[in-house]
Amino acid sequence: MKTERIILGIDPGTTIMGFGLIKIVGKKMQFLQLNELQLQKYNDHYLKLKLIFERTIELIDTYHPDEIAIEAPFFGKNVQSMLKLGRAQGVAMAAGLSREVPITEYSPKKIKMAITGNGNASKEQVAKMLQSLLGLKTLPKNLDSTDGLAAAVCHFYNEGRVEVGKNYSGWASFVKQNEKRVKK
Secondary structure, three states: OOOEEEEEEEEOOOOEEEEEEEEEEOOEEEEEEEEEEEOOOOOOHHHHHHHHHHHHHHHHHHHOOOEEEEEOOOOOOOHHHHHHHHHHHHHHHHHHHHOOOOEEEEOHHHHHHHHHOOOOOOHHHHHHHHHHHHOOOOOOOOOHHHHHHHHHHHHHHHOOOOOOOEEEOOHHHHHHHHHHHHHO
8 A cells, every 4th residue: 555645535516515635644644625616606507517527627637636535425305406416426426437546435424423433423523523633723614625524534544444335446346336226
């Protein structure tokens, strides 16, 4: 395993896509960046997906992450919201796969558990814990970026564990792991 690597964490969304980057040197984490892509001003859902794809590609080409950790959509009551969230996640994953960056997917509960020790922690609790862990001076107004950062930190904490989430190292890996769904 490389002694130095970068992890990009993404919290996909069609209103706000949050992301954070950490650098791993040996066994230590270093904060690189957290930010968000604001999408609420756009009415066209397909334009939003295009912008998510382009921003993810831009992040990959700028920071050259070795891995991507992405938050999986959670099951809610609103099917349309879930569909939109799944599409947002899908285009972010497609961007990573197109650049052959391995992707691991984590449930929101797993991310919260890794950061706070409580799978039902609030966004604020996760943000405060990240602030403490990484020495962040201030927290952003919207916590979508800290959710993206939390996915990256969760991935770091879970490395080497056998059952961490769904891993995709490229298109072939993605297809192989999901071919049962396609054949139904």
